[in-house]
Amino acid sequence: MGVVDLEYISHPLIKENKIESRLYQKIIAAKILKNNKNTMIVAPTALGKTVIAILVAAERLHKYKNSRVLILAPSKPLALQHHQKFKEFMIVPTSCLTGDIPPKKRVELWENSRVICATPQTIESDLIRGNYSLKDVSLVVFDECHRAVGSYSYVYLASKYLEDAENPLIIGLTASPGSDKEKINEVCKNLSIDDVIIKTEKDKDVSPYFNPIETKWVKVKLDDELIRIKKLMEKSLKRRLKLLKRMDIIKNENVTKKDLLDARKELKKMLTIDSSRKLYTAISLLVASINIEHALELLETQTINALYKYLERLKKKQTKASRSLVKDIYFRKAISLVERRFMRNQEHPKLNELIKILKKEIANKNKVIVFTQFRDSVEQIHKKCQENNISSVKFYGQRGRDGEKGLSQKEQKEIIKKFKAGVYDVLISTSVAEEGIDIPAVDTVILYEPVPSEIRMIQRRGRTGRKRKGKMIVLISEGTRDEAYYWSSIRKENKMKKQLKRPIHVKFRKERKHKNKKEVVIYADSREYNSGVLRELTKLNAKIKIRSLAVADYQVSDEVGIERKTVDDFINSIIDKRLYKQAERLTEEFTRPVLILEGKNLYSRFMNPNAIRGALASIALDFNIPIIPSQSPEDTAAIIYRIAVREQLHEKREIPIRTERKPLTLREKQLYVIESLPHIGAVNAKKLLRKFGSVKNVINASEKELMKVEGIGEKIAKDIKEVTDSKFEE
Structure with a gap:
C-alpha cells in the first residue's frame, strides 16, 4: 500500500479532521453535484462509497438550506451503522427510523432532523399513512441498491420521491449490481439512474488506498x-x-x-x-x-x-x-x-482442513470470519473449534428454527462488540454477516463452501482488506458441486465486470407527474397494509387513512364499503364459511357494498368449479353485492380510486367511518345460532328459520322435516340431528 499524505475534507457541515481527503472520492462527488444526475456507484466494499454519499449530502444540505437527506438501507443494523457514520462526520441533526420506533415518534424525529437513516419499509409505511412527505428531501441514497427490483420498497420509494420532491437527486450504492444485463438495466430503470460510475481496486487513483486481497483455494478430497x-x-x-x-x-x-x-x-x-x-x-x-x-x-x-x-x-x-x-x-x-x-465422530475432511487453517491463522494473530450456508454447520464448526481450544463464537440471524431461538439484534450487537474487542478470534457466521455489519479489523475470510452468486461472493470478500492486506480462503470438495458453485460465481463476476466496462447509456429518469388529480380520501383496514394496494393508491394521489375497520377492507363513502379478496382468500372463505357472514355484514352496514375479486385463474383451484360459481351467484343474487374482477393489486387500487372519485367528487358523499360493529339484533343472533349447525351457511340458515319460525322449532325438527327445506339433503339433516340430539360428554 502506497504512502499518502493525510489531509482532511473541509466543509461547513462536516466536522474538522474527520474525513480523510481522497481525490477519487472528491471527483465522484463533484461530478454528481455538477451534473445533477441520478448516479449508481459500483465499487468494492473498502473503497468508501458511504464517504462519497456524505460529501454529496453535505453539499445538498448546504445548497438547499431547509432540505433533508434520506439514507435507506435494507436492514436495521445497516441503517443504524449509517446513522452512526453520518452522526460522527456531520454537524447536522441526524436520526434513525426503524419499525421499532412508534409512528408518532418517527414523525417527530423526521421533523427535527436533516439527515434521516432508515429502513425502506419504515419510510414506505409512513408515506402511505401520510405522516410526512418527501417534498423537501434533496437527496436519497439507496444503499445495496441492487435490491431495487420487483416489488421491493426501493422501487416504490424512488418513484414516489421523484414525483414529490422539489429538488430530487438519487445515489445508488452497491459492490455488485449483478452479472445479468437485464438485472442491471432493471435496477437502473427502477431508480431512474442517469449515470453509472465504476471504481475498482486497479484504478490508478484508487490503488494507493486499497489493500490487496489474496485469494487461496484449498481443495479437499472426499474419502x-x-x-x-x-x-x-x-x-x-x-x-x-x-x-x-x-x-x-x-x-x-x-x-x-x-x-x-x-x-x-x-x-x-x-x-x-x-x-x-x-x-x-x-x-x-x-x-x-x-x-x-x-x-x-x-x-x-x-x-x-x-x-x-x-x-x-x-x-x-x-x-x-x-x-x-x-x-x-x-x-x-x-x-x-x-x-x-x-x-464414530468421524467428520468431513473439509472440517478437519478448516481447523488446520484456523490454527495457523490464529498463530499469526489474525482475526477470522468463517462463512457457511447452514446453521447446523455453524454449530458443528463451533463445537470443533471448542474441542481444539480455538476461541470462536456463533453468529446467525434472528429467525428461530426447529425449536432453536435465533439471535436478537441486541445479542448480535454484543457478539460483534466482543469480536472487535478480541474476546473471540473466530466469528462463524451464516450469510447474515455478508452485508451491513461493520467489522473493520478482519484479516482473513474463509468460505466453508463457495456460493454460486457473484454478489454474495463479492460481499463476503469485502469483509476483509479494510485496514490492511486481506486474505480469502475458499474450501472446495473435489469433484462435487463445490467446484461448480465456485466456477459459477467466478464466471458471473467476470461477466459483471465486462458488462460494467461497456459504456452504459442509461436514460431512465422518470418525468415528474403533474398532480392535476383531485385528492380523495380512502379509509383502509390496517390488515390491508401488506397487500400492495395501498402503495398503488398513494401513486394515484389518494389520501390514505389507516383504521381498524369493523366491516369491509376499504370505505370510500357513507354508502360504499369495499371488500377485497384474492382468489385464494375467496376459495378459503367459501370453505370456512366466512364468505356469507362477511357478505351479510357488508349489506347490513352499507347500502351499496362492493366485492373486488383479485387475481387470475379462479377455477384452477382445489375446488369444484360449480361450487365457486354457486358462491358467486349467491353473493350477487342473495346478497345483492356486485362483484368486480381485478387482475392485480394495481388494478384493484385503480378500481377503488375510481369508486372513491365517483362518490366523493361527483356525489359529494361524506365518510362516517365504521370502526365498530353495530350490536347484534335478535334476528342476527337467531341466524348466528343456526349457522353454527353442520354444513349450514347464511342462506340455508334463513331458509330453515323461514320454514320453522324459530330456533327452537329448527332444533326440534325431525330429519324428514329438515329434508323438506331446499338445500338440506339426507346427510346434512342427519349431521344436524346428531349434533342437536346427542348426549354431551366430558
Whole structure:
C-alpha cells in the first residue's frame, strides 16, 4: 500500500479532521453535484462509497438550506451503522427510523432532523399513512441498491420521491449490481439512474488506498466412505429421475435442484384442477428427489453432523416421499453409513482442513470470519473449534428454527462488540454477516463452501482488506458441486465486470407527474397494509387513512364499503364459511357494498368449479353485492380510486367511518345460532328459520322435516340431528 499524505475534507457541515481527503472520492462527488444526475456507484466494499454519499449530502444540505437527506438501507443494523457514520462526520441533526420506533415518534424525529437513516419499509409505511412527505428531501441514497427490483420498497420509494420532491437527486450504492444485463438495466430503470460510475481496486487513483486481497483455494478430497454414500444416494436419485422422465415431468435426467423445485411448483398448480393419482405420485417423486439432492449437497459440501441431523428430521416426517426414501434399499444403506460415521465422530475432511487453517491463522494473530450456508454447520464448526481450544463464537440471524431461538439484534450487537474487542478470534457466521455489519479489523475470510452468486461472493470478500492486506480462503470438495458453485460465481463476476466496462447509456429518469388529480380520501383496514394496494393508491394521489375497520377492507363513502379478496382468500372463505357472514355484514352496514375479486385463474383451484360459481351467484343474487374482477393489486387500487372519485367528487358523499360493529339484533343472533349447525351457511340458515319460525322449532325438527327445506339433503339433516340430539360428554 502506497504512502499518502493525510489531509482532511473541509466543509461547513462536516466536522474538522474527520474525513480523510481522497481525490477519487472528491471527483465522484463533484461530478454528481455538477451534473445533477441520478448516479449508481459500483465499487468494492473498502473503497468508501458511504464517504462519497456524505460529501454529496453535505453539499445538498448546504445548497438547499431547509432540505433533508434520506439514507435507506435494507436492514436495521445497516441503517443504524449509517446513522452512526453520518452522526460522527456531520454537524447536522441526524436520526434513525426503524419499525421499532412508534409512528408518532418517527414523525417527530423526521421533523427535527436533516439527515434521516432508515429502513425502506419504515419510510414506505409512513408515506402511505401520510405522516410526512418527501417534498423537501434533496437527496436519497439507496444503499445495496441492487435490491431495487420487483416489488421491493426501493422501487416504490424512488418513484414516489421523484414525483414529490422539489429538488430530487438519487445515489445508488452497491459492490455488485449483478452479472445479468437485464438485472442491471432493471435496477437502473427502477431508480431512474442517469449515470453509472465504476471504481475498482486497479484504478490508478484508487490503488494507493486499497489493500490487496489474496485469494487461496484449498481443495479437499472426499474419502472412500463418503464417495460410497454419495454413489448410493445418486442411485436412489437416478431411479426417481427415470420415472419422472417417463412421466414427462422432466425432459432429461440431468437436472438441478432448482429444476426440480420449479417442476414441483408447476405440478402443485395443476393439482388444483386435476387431483389424479398420477399427479400425486409425480409430486411425491419430485419431493423425494429434492430431498436426495439436498442430502447430497450436505454430504459434498457441509459437515457429517449437518447431514445426520437432516436425515434424522427426514425420518421423522410422515409423508409419502419420506417414507419411500426410508424404504429405498440404496438410500436406507446410505443413512446407515452416515449414522455409523456420526457415532464414530468421524467428520468431513473439509472440517478437519478448516481447523488446520484456523490454527495457523490464529498463530499469526489474525482475526477470522468463517462463512457457511447452514446453521447446523455453524454449530458443528463451533463445537470443533471448542474441542481444539480455538476461541470462536456463533453468529446467525434472528429467525428461530426447529425449536432453536435465533439471535436478537441486541445479542448480535454484543457478539460483534466482543469480536472487535478480541474476546473471540473466530466469528462463524451464516450469510447474515455478508452485508451491513461493520467489522473493520478482519484479516482473513474463509468460505466453508463457495456460493454460486457473484454478489454474495463479492460481499463476503469485502469483509476483509479494510485496514490492511486481506486474505480469502475458499474450501472446495473435489469433484462435487463445490467446484461448480465456485466456477459459477467466478464466471458471473467476470461477466459483471465486462458488462460494467461497456459504456452504459442509461436514460431512465422518470418525468415528474403533474398532480392535476383531485385528492380523495380512502379509509383502509390496517390488515390491508401488506397487500400492495395501498402503495398503488398513494401513486394515484389518494389520501390514505389507516383504521381498524369493523366491516369491509376499504370505505370510500357513507354508502360504499369495499371488500377485497384474492382468489385464494375467496376459495378459503367459501370453505370456512366466512364468505356469507362477511357478505351479510357488508349489506347490513352499507347500502351499496362492493366485492373486488383479485387475481387470475379462479377455477384452477382445489375446488369444484360449480361450487365457486354457486358462491358467486349467491353473493350477487342473495346478497345483492356486485362483484368486480381485478387482475392485480394495481388494478384493484385503480378500481377503488375510481369508486372513491365517483362518490366523493361527483356525489359529494361524506365518510362516517365504521370502526365498530353495530350490536347484534335478535334476528342476527337467531341466524348466528343456526349457522353454527353442520354444513349450514347464511342462506340455508334463513331458509330453515323461514320454514320453522324459530330456533327452537329448527332444533326440534325431525330429519324428514329438515329434508323438506331446499338445500338440506339426507346427510346434512342427519349431521344436524346428531349434533342437536346427542348426549354431551366430558
